[in-house]
Amino acid sequence: MHFFLCNLDCHMDGQLGVSGENYSMPRLMDQFLELGSLGSLIDHSETKSEGPLKICSIKAGGMMSLAIDDHGALWMWGNCPQQRNKTGSSISFESSFIPIPVRDFHGHSVVKVACGSEHVVALVSAGETYKGEDLVCYSWGNNNHGQLGLGDRESRVHPEIVEMFNQDSSWDVYEVACGAYHTALLTRKRTTIDPLESVCWTFGLGDNGQLGHGTTQSVLKPEPVKELPGQAYLISVDCGLFHTSVVSSVGDVWSWGMEKGLGLCPDASFTGTDAGDASSPLLMSGYGVDGPIFHNPIQVACGAAHTVLVANDGYKLWSWGRGTSGVLGNGKTINCFAPSFVLWPPLTEDFNQPEPKTVVEESNGSKAVAETDKRLSLAMEEIELLQSKLSIMEQYGGMLHGLVFGRPFTYQDIPISLQNSGNFDIAKQWESMLESADHSKLLRLELFYRDMRATIKDKIMKRRIQEIIKECLPSSTSEK
DSSP: OOOOOEEEEOOSTTTTSSSSOOEEEEEEOHHHHHOOOHHHHHOTTSOOOSSOOOEEEEEEETTEEEEEETTSOEEEEEEEEEESSSSOOOEEEEEEEEEEEOGGGTTSOEEEEEEOSSEEEEEEESSSSOOSSOEEEEEEEOOTTSTTOSSSOOOEEEEEEOGGGSTTOSEEEEEEEEOSSEEEEEEEESSOSOTTOEEEEEEEOOTTSTTOSSSOOOEEEEEEOTTSOTTOOEEEEEEOSSEEEEEETTSOEEEEETTTTTOOOTTSOOSSTTOSOEEEEEEOOOEETTEESSOSOOEEEEOSSEEEEEEGGGTEEEEEEOOGGGTTOSSOOSOEEEEEEOOOSOOOTTTSOOOOOOHHHHHHHHHHHHHHHHHHHHHHHHHHHHHHHHHHHHHHHHHHHHHHHSSOOOGGGSOHHHHHTSOOOHHHHHHHHHHHOOHHHHHHHHHHHHHHHHHHHHHHHHHHHHHHHHHHHHHHHHHO
16 A cells, blocks of 8 residues: 655745645645656666555645655655855755755665754665664755754755765764754764663754753754753654754653743743743653552654654653644643643544444444434533533643743652642642752742732731721711
């Protein structure tokens, strides 16, 4: 069975790979049916592949789209980098309305690719085929912030090797992601005692701390994110416009960049006085009694201003960040500053369609089936209502926790007595919390409760003044 590439989006500068019109329904890209392998386009003496190409991987970003076929060839459409003139080194971006091959990798296999607003980074086999640990990192496109990792700000029309990860490098690069103007890579040592040792490297624009280097400076060459724990094996990385997230094999998630690594835009409200960009990794995942709450993670993905995590071997979804248009999938449109459950699987009749019934089954058990369906429908409605109430309570608790402690709420912040028994001894937990608090935390608590007490006193005073005015007004009226 062949896999055909379809697309669905607003047409602008040829991003859909079809010419001239917008489409609101999936559209088959006929160009892939008409073309053979990339080799047949470059050398007509070679034997053409039989049948249509099979697409193995796709990526999209900015105003361009990319696809890798089953021959390891890379295709691009939308805004493609072109040389401005024959003698100059400056580049321009011209619209391609159909997929075109990136011929620079002929004789090699493109394994992974990512793109930002106007730059592309690809992991390509050193030889003709991919052997597992022989990937070389290439980059090209706009380089005004150093997002190509080539040591300068000069843009490239054609792919160039990022020397830190060339064929002779001691690092094996296995994941790549691009933000608007920055790039992130995951690598492991090719020869090491610990096969699970991995490092995250970033470069490019750093204005919002999206590089995770502890500063807001831009970087022209790959540098490691040093504050990530060395013993963690990172399995996935992705970038939003101005934030970066990684997840480890044990379920720890770190984020950094705009608005505490949440990727929120500057006008987003943040519960806590220490709001701002995070220039170093922040641990986003909480811990339960059995360890990290994100069991068996698979992948982390970033939108422009939100993050989604697939965990529990694909059976659970979490999300956080800006909630506009319901992108967090938790039934709300408000921002979430800590991981929240995505309502998955959807509790809808369309999602779980019953199997077709035979005539005999319908005649023998139609009433029983109808009653079961009714009970199931009521149970699903109840579950959906409870999930909605739980989401509201989580958000309310997170807001209160942020106001008091100045940081997002995580599972580890739940008192031990409540975790273990379900009974909450408020006096005991309060004493325990004060005993374990450091000096800065105690000062923050003192300031919070002092402000709260002053606010309450003001409110009492205002109400008393209003009462006195009301008592005086009737008496003055009667005297007249």
